[in-house]
Amino acid sequence: MRRVVVTGLGLTTPLGNGVNINWERLIASQSGIRRIEHFEVSDLAAQIAGIIPRGTGEGELDLDAVCPAKDRRRMDDFIVYGLAAAMEAVQDSGWLPEDDESRERTGVMIGSGIGGLPNIADGAMTLEKSGPRRISPFFIPAALINLVSGHVSIRYGFKGPNHAVVTACATGAHAIGDAARLIQFDDADVMVAGGAEAAVHRLGVAGFAAAKALCTSYNDRPTEASRPWDKDRDGFVMGEGAGIVVLEELEHAKKRGAKIYGEVIGYGMSGDAYHITAPAEDGNGAQRAMRAALKRAGLNPDQIDYINAHGTATMGDTIELGAVKKVFGDHAYKLSMSSTKSAVGHLLGAAGAVEAIYSLLAIRDQVAPPTLNLHNPDEGCDIDLVPLVAKQRPIKVALSNSFGFGGTNASLIFKAGP
């Protein structure tokens, strides 16, 4: 089977725009959660979110540097974020082929959980108030989920497989896993893969709040709101952003002397077949996803050093931890597991890709990023959850979990590059 390595990384998250600033701030236990100020929140139960800092300063996302204002009318924010992260990842990989053959062997698979929700919400208002003649010709292409992949392919001339994953909060992980398989199956040599999300909008917040999924008790203390495994957690904090990786067939990467962040060695998937929003209480789906990934990687459970948990700061945290204990047995007490959602919030369809990147950086620097706000671990949360501060430790192999509404689960396993 062809082997797949990661040769480029791109991030735009509430911690900042750019991989380096993200990692620096994450390791320094900083939070990207703040009060929502760009729309009315007084009647919303949740009034905070992980929001990308915008501007031209250090670590800020400069929208004009992504594309001109004229072109941004054609895309909702999730596409802009996806493009921003893809630009960084592609530049980082140095893979900018100009010949047809190379371009045809380079594909894109970037998903989103929700897509152009703000645009759809605004369009519905326009239709209601002003009628169909006032609907923009860009309404549909600005909202379609696969248009991140579309825009990235158009910008770089990548003419290989063009695909988009939609599996709610597991989207980013599925996109990376599926894209790696396209390379393994020789459908492409290089894939730009990941997830993007921009659903921090009145309608998005109202929807998740109605599903009783959001944190509502910390509106006045935003940086303390996302507290995975903590006794005082009360729901997840929405976040926005994108994580994109460049995946590449190993020999292809070696031949051109590419920098290799790590190898995708395991990918496992499962379905809960249980409930539309709640995870199966015995964590059965999560267990099977992790076991399938270990099997694909050809590893024993005791070879995993670090787990980047799904860990949303909901009741699901203890279910995931229970699943980890079942899969890893005694080794669960030797590995480290943390939730980086404590710093950036839950980036929904982008989360799995952002967390895959954090996992790769954990391997590179041999440091487990912290779980912020974990002051009083809930009952049974007795393994190393890297509370409050980052932890230096040997990390050869990392596993990243992502679970989505509908009962969809994905686990990715990375190891240091050959």
Add this chain to the structure above:
Amino acid sequence: MLGNGTFRLSGGNAEALGKAIRARDTYSIAETSEESQMSDVAERVKKIVVEHLGVEESKVTENASFIDDLGADSLDTVELVMAFEEEFSVEIPDDAAEKILTVKDAIDFITKNS
């Protein structure tokens, strides 16, 4: 910019501006007091073209074709027509819109019909 409420507005009087905000917050329509006085159809048409297509003002001559000279695609032209309708409070039927290919076509139609 779609979403997140960061809309830059330009053009038209206050009432039209209000209508534009309600109607389509995806537009860039700019408002300043001088601009709101601007009555010359040609100037207002050119201004809309410059803003929507992101082109240099000097390129927007009366004979310039939206698609051949100013880099518009078919979706841009649909949006341009909508912007003219908004700015001049005229309705441009689809069959007429199809014939508006140049800056001059737009100026002529608006002059005759508003």
